[in-house]
Amino acid sequence: MKDKIWEILVPTQFNNGKKISTQYHQKWDQKIRDISGGLTIFTPAKGQWLGSRGKLFKEKMIPVRIICSKKEINTIITMTLEYYRQEAVLAYAVGSDIIIRES
Numbered sequence: 399m400k401d402k403i404w405e406i407l408v409p410t411q412f413n414n415g416k417k418i419s420t421q422y423h424q425k426w427d428q429k430i431r432d433i434s435g436g437l438t439i440f441t442p443a444k445g446q447w448l449g450s451r452g453k454l455f456k457e458k459m460i461p462v463r464i465i466c467s468k469k470e471i472n473t474i475i476t477m478t479l480e481y482y483r484q485e486a487v488l489a490y491a492v493g494s495d496i497i498i499r500e501s
Contacts, residue, residue, distance in 0.1 A: 403496060404471045406489040407459040409482050410442055426481055433474055434466040449485065465496060
């Protein structure tokens, strides 16, 4: 059951600093559509955080919202970690009162 709106932060560059191409992101987008049926992609935002070893990371990230189940977001997190070769990926629930109305 798709019971929550989740937001996941997608990197704009790999850990080595190389920029991630639009085409590479579009393949990730398709993987998300295959899992959840859709996604909403926002404008990149600047982020800063301390890694587990105290290293400061500064980079732009792309907030993406997805309506899906907890099982699906966990699949998406695992896939995102591997696909973008990241040390960590942040996802959090945005809301649980979802109304989808079709005519």
